[in-house]
């Protein structure tokens with residue numbers, strides 16, 4: 264469904280992403296992990312059309328979409344959530360979600376009906392008339408998910424939807440994400456909460472300092488020495504192995 268080919272993004276002298284590639288097959292949940300500043304959000308912005316890459320191509324359903332602006336990509340079926348949730352503060356939950364629904368439903372009544380259906384899907388069915396600004400952090404994360412879903416995407420890009428949630432809130436939202444996939448939406452997610460990555464993702468890519476350093480099942484990447492070193496520093500994999508040997 265999605266192929267990111269050799270993407271490089273330079274900001275002045277800084278190379279935020281340096282020749283990174285990934286593939287997302289239809290119907291899967293693919294994780295994108297990596298230490299802070301690895302370039303994950305930059306790569307998302309390039310996939311969704313918010314940033315023009317310095318080099319490389321983005322292929323969606325077999326077509327090169329690299330020149331297309333974000334709104335054209337949204338029409339094709341790519342939606343993203345933002346790490347920092349910023350609902351329209353003066354609007355209620357229904358209207359906030361309807362903003363996404365207007366992409367495919369020009370009439371207000373239809374957009375509102377779509378918004379209500381999406382709200383129920385993410386567990387906000389009882390909050391439709393509330394002001395978005397009155398929602399808790401967990402509620403805002405669900406709203407962010409709903410706004411993206413209301414555009415009826417084929418590919419959903421989730422940027423740390425679990426960040427800032429407590430363990431019980433995470434447990435509640437994980438099945439919602441799985442259900443979205445089961446209903447036919449392919450998902451690429453940036454996530455730091457490893458327990459959720461292990462539970463949800465069919466496949467994981469690891470980005471570190473702008474380069475893709477590993478790819479595999481969640482279990483495979485967790486024990487990959489390159490990944491351990493990227494998170495814990497040079498020599499960490501050897502130290503861990505030595506410690507394990509001394510305990511054996």
Ligand SMILES: Nc1ncnc2c1ncn2[C@@H]1O[C@H](COP(=O)(O)OP(=O)(O)OP(=O)(O)O)[C@@H](O)[C@H]1O
Nearest residue numbers: 274277278279297298299300301302303304305306
């Ligand atoms: N618009 C910009 N101008 C200049 N530098 C930028 C810009 N956007 C990102 N960067 C830099 O690019 C690098 C990658 O940032 P990015 O936000 O993509 O990383 P990330 O992996 O998403 O990090 P985190 O997990 O902390 O969100 C960082 O060094 C960041 O400071």
